[in-house]
Amino acid sequence: MVCLDGEEIMNNKSVRYGSIIIGLAVLVLLPIVITDRYIQHIMVLAGIYVLLAISWNFLAGFAGQLNLGHAAFFGIGAYASALISMHLHISPWLGLLLGGFIAAIFGGLLGIPSFRLSGPFLAITTIGFSEIMRMIAMNWVGLTRGSLGLYGIPPLTPIRFGEDRAIEFVTEASAYYVILLLVFAVVYFIRKLHRSEFGISVESLREDELGAESIGINTSQYKLAVFVISAFIAGTAGAFYAHYVGLISPNMLSLGITFSIITMVMVGGLGTITGPIIGAVVLTSLSEGLRFVEDAINLDIRMIIYGIILILVILFMRQGLIGVFGGFSRYFNQKPEASR
């Protein structure tokens, strides 16, 4: 029997699983080792940005749909879950899902123009969408309290076992475990999708839309699906953020947030699975570090630094950190077949 990839599948399976297990153990033990609550808070933020970066990369890196309004999904998820739990007294846990669903609906709406638009035209449309959403959050004062934002959002409720035992979700460490779980789930499903029949269809349409149509790929429907899935993840991240911080404002929907997400993905490596994760963790840490510099010199220096990083990465490191690491690992694991 002829097989296409037989020889590669066996490539160091045990080493790979071993390193994954060690990585997981480190991630789980981290809040026990690092007890500083501020650093734990940064770890939670990093987790939220990981979700945002993965979801943006799914749209832009895998499907080639340049969405410059991604923060809108983040904000919609946050506002939806916050308002639902404040006014309808629905559990914030359910709110995580509902925030994702409502963002997914808007994702579907934004996906519709992508049937006909691509590249810069789609990008401009998405900026318009995100600004409209921000304006609604700013000006629908009766619902959103405008630029004051929503505060007093209930935190994730304790999970009770019987009468007197419960897991509380008030500390940074407990929030860290929730976001860690969300990140695991999202990485698992995105990885699975990436390697699936859906994944190869989506990559085909990114490469050549007409070519994809010619082999029976209904590009409109696939793009719609990608928008919906991506928005769902970003919306869930937003809902989690709302219940974690307890305070949200229209700033969440700003282009600055989208810009940060894009920088993270570009720094990590566009179109890869691990790239957005690495990029989000590195840049969240960096940006919190810069906060001290900002306080000292009293200037909003972070966006300037992000901009410079983005330009440098695009000029000199197009494949991101993953490309750099990949270069190393290829160098050490070079197989005779790989060299031409």
Next chain:
Amino acid sequence: MIILEGKKVTKRFGGLVAVNAVDFELRKGEILGMIGPNGAGKTTLINMISGFYPADEGSILFNNEDITRLKSSDINRKGICRTFQIVRIFPKLTIADNVRSALVDRKSRSPWKVVLDSLLKSNKKQSTQGIEEKAADLLNLVGLYDFRHELAENLPYAYTKRLEIARSLATNPEVLLLDEPTSGMNPKEQNDQIDLIHTINEQGISIIIIEHVMRVIMSISDRLMVLHYGEKIADGVPKTIYSDPKVIEAYLGGEAHVEH
């Protein structure tokens, strides 16, 4: 038996009539050659059959079913596949993935079913039975098996044309529309391409082929159809076409574009 039929098919671009009330028919198992000077409307006709342009007037029937208004992806799912004059392969995917992408079963599943299957079923179970073997067979057929791990963008031009044909065959078409499959090839590569097209045809696939190189089209076609300024001026076996005064006029009287 007629597998594909066009009735008074017309396409206008603004004031220009690119294809004017053209009737055509393709019999099952046949290779129909389409020739004509540049701008005669050959590619436009292929674009209409494959659903990339909507026809302004007339109708196109595939197995007696009207497909005139269908989307291009749906026409492929019915069983018609096309290639492009300027290849539209997937440059950043490997050769193998280019073919795999077309082997996904889309005939019996809607896009959303593919999404659900991809999310819920294990990746090994969901893939169409024997997808790897089929990909290997197709790559062997077009002679690209040894390059299967290369990115498609690294292929020389002549090979990209063959990759596109392999990808088309992966969708298991009844009718294949080939838009200048030997352009940009040297004579040796052209001969290989002729052999490949014959092999495909012997598997029972009916073919419409646009070609400028007379040597190729004469040796390959069962029947020829000549377009000139959007109108069909001749239709018949290659020998009679070759001596048809209208055809000679079209080729030599206008812009001469005969390559030998």
